[in-house]
Amino acid sequence: MNTQASAQPAGRTETKPARRRRKIDWKDFSFNAINYFILTILILITIYPFYYIFVYSISDSIEAQKGVTFWPAGFSLEAYQKTLTLPGIKDAAIVSLSRTVLGTILTVLCCSFFAYLITKEEMLLRKYxxxxxxxxxxxxxxxxxxxxxxxxxxxxxxxxxxxxxxxLAGFNVILIKTFIEQLPASLEESAKIDGAGYMRIFTSIIFPLSMPIIATIAVFAAVGQWSTWFDNWFLVENPKLQTLQLVLYTFLNQSSNLANATTEQLNRGDLVRTLTPQSIQMTITMLVTLPIVLVYPLLQRYFVKGIMMGAVKG
Amino acid sequence: MALTLTAKKGKESGRSRHFRKDGVKLLLMASPFVLFAFAFSYVPLFGWIYAFFDYHPGIPLNRTEFIGIQNFRDMFSDPRMGPVLINTLALSFLSILTAPIPMLFAVMVSEVKSGWFKRLVQTVSTLPHYISWIIVYALAFSMFSTEGAVNTIFSHLGISDTPVNVLGNYDRVWTVQTLLLLWKGVGWSAIIYLAAIVSIDSEQYDAAKVDGAGRLRTIWHITVPSIMPTFIVLLLLSISNLLSAGFEQYLVFNNVLVADRIEVLDLYVYRLGLVTGDYSYSTAVGMFKSVISILLLFTVNFLSKKFRGQGIV
Known part of the structure; x- marks a missing residue:
């Protein structure tokens, strides 16, 4: 992590003093002003939808119906309590989590081991x-x-x-292979002289040394696994195996059913204060988005680095 | 190939035999991966055979009628094919038309002097790339539905009191979808341009400054030409993807009001196959799409090799 952090600003500081101007002239100033202004607007457009669902999800459900814009309308965590007890949510969370963890481990192991084998020039038919x-x-x-x-x-x-x-994903294999190829060959040779086999060399030398790129791939894979839903949509009907993404989608599409259910409850007078389907939708959206929003800024550097490596290769 | 390798590397026969043995061993170790790729990427290709039979699920293939290229002929008389192709091409062209925007965005970000602001812009703008289309749909729904944020804000500000249903707007669906795609992808696509900008030699900027060039002129004469090759490569790639307008996006944003104009080729293949149950015709349409995409990729790669001296794949 540290090496990445220092590598990027280093590149930046090189260009910085060169581009700095001594005098403040109005042309430069207005350029900056317009640039910052537009970028700020773009940030707001990107961030506002996330902010909105957050604010809505912690608002008081009934008051939120009158419209939420910037501040929460009242405050209530009832939506979260209720959502977590909804049928299927817990199973879906477990399925999504396990596919993320297991899928990531599997793809990291397969891609890195295959990439290592491919770097061995003595392999028969290697190119093919x-x-x-x-x-x-x-x-x-x-x-x-x-x-x-x-x-x-x-x-x-x-x-x-x-x-x-x-x-096994070709793109990951390219990235790892490129990384392994720039590792010093001497390490591997000395291990070989000591009698270590390919498997041994991979597990005790290559894999640990490739951690920077492995981390990149792992984050790629994990975010991908968390977000994938079409396999679930087309091939899995078993309610025990639904992913969170699909549960969210079902809730979004069933908003009318949900609305009917809540008004029925209201009419029967079952609940003094009830939840609107919107509140539940916002809360589930929040729960599905949260892991990515939390993990993502920390690992953004890895992503960018990985992509740049790919770019250099291509 | 193995022969040339041994000839080149093995100076003594003992070592070369050893080398050979290692080569076989490595091949054996790699074979599970080869089998895996075969099973999950090549085996499905055999499924193209369904396009030539009158296949119905449940009946084995050897008891179904061979109909040759009938399905491909049917495509030309299929009244739905025209609109579907128009939707696909229109959405693809619109996204190609917006392709310079990530480049412009990258240039703007690279001109930011303050480090933290730059990082903030980059972090925030790439976030939408990592969320699924389902979440984008949920966000868009909360923004644009008749009770959503945008309509609330508009009525608070007194701009308009009649709520607009953006996601169900038949006339504007292509625009709306293109903007959503842009919202999701602009920061991500900009990364590759930013990488290209970082690698520009800073001496060029110094020289321009000495000559008295302003910011806009240095951008126009140094930054833009330096990232143009990247832009061209991405443009060519998007041309080869002309028929693959984002399936997940349009599946998620599909609704009764806009279905006619949002149904792209991939969506049509899915509807024919799993909703209508016409496996054979669906496979034929899918095959048509795959073959054209591969041909486009080859053409674009060939053109790129010819004019740039470098392929793109």
Whole structure:
């Protein structure tokens, strides 16, 4: 983490003094003013929707119906309490979490080990093996063939569908391979003289040394796993295996049903103060978004670095 | 290939035999990955065979009728095909049209002097890239529904009292979807331009300054030309993706009011297959799309090699 942090500003300070101007002239000033102004507006446009659902989710449900703009309308955490007890939410959270953790581990192990093997020039048919795997990045059989193949493999209504097909990704392999290739070869050679096999060299030397790129891939994969829902949408009906994303989507689409349910409750006088479907929607959205919003700024550096490596390679 | 390798590297026969043995061992270790790629990326290609049969789920393929290219002929007489292609191309062209915006954004960010503000802009603007389209839908819904934030703000400010349903607007659906795509992607797409800008030699800027060039002129004559190659590569790639207008986005934002104008090729393939149950025709349409996309990729790559001396894939 530290090396990344220092690497970036270093590049920046080089250009900084060169571009600094001695005198303040109005042209430069107005350029800056306009630039900062537009960028600030863009930040607000990006951040406001997230802020809005947050404020709405902690507002008092009934008062929020009159309209929320900037401040919460009243304050209540009832929506969170209620949402967490909704049927299916807990299972979905467990499924989403496990697919994120297991899927990430699997893809990191597969991609890094394969990338290591590919860096070994003595491998028989190395070029062909590499191309055979990489080329899968560029074609796609299409929807129905994919659907039928997954069904044939018995992955329908199966948790493995979430983690197995995404285990080997060509793009990740390129990134890790590029990283391993710039590691000093002497380390590996000395281990080899000591009699270590490929497996041993990978687990005790290459993998630990590749941590910067592994971290990048892991974050990529984790965010991807957390956000993927189409496999769930098309191939998994089992309510025990629903992901949080899909539960959110179902709630968004069922808002009318939910609205009816709450008004019914109101009419029966079951609840003195009740929750509106909007409040529940906002709260679920919040719960699904929160992990990404929390994890993301910390790991943004890794992302950027990874992408830049890819860019240099390409 | 193995022969040339051994010939080149193994000076003594003992070492070369050893080398060879290692080569086989490594190949064996890599074979599970090859099998994996075969199973998950190549095997589905065999499914294209369904396009040539009158296949219905439940009946084995050997008992279904072989119909040759009938499905491909049907595509030309399918009245839905025209509108679907128009939707796909329109949405793709609109997103290509907005392609300079991330570049402009990157230039603006690179001109920011204050370090923390720069980081803030970059962090905030890339955030939408990492959230799923479902969350984008949830956010858009909370913003633009008739009871959403935008309508509330408008009525508070007295701009308009009649709520506008942005997401159900039939006439503006392409614009709305393009703007949503831009909102989600602008910061992410800018990263690659920012990387290119960082690598520009700062001496160029110094020289320009000595010559008395202002900020706009240095941008126009130094920054923009330096990132133009990146822009061209991305533009070419997006041309090869012409028929792959974002499936998830339009699936999520699809509703009765806008269905006609949002149904892109991928969405149509899905509807034909899983909703209508016409597996064969759906496969044929999907195959048509895949083949054209690959052809576009090759063409674009060829053109790039010819005019830039460098391929893009």
């Amino acid at each position: 093996v590499y191309r055979f795997v990489l080329i899968t990045m560029y074609f796609n059989a299409g929807f129905i063939p994919w659907y039928l193949t997954m069904k044939t493999y018995g992955l329908q209504n199966n948790f493995l569908l979430y983690i197995v097909p995404s285990a």
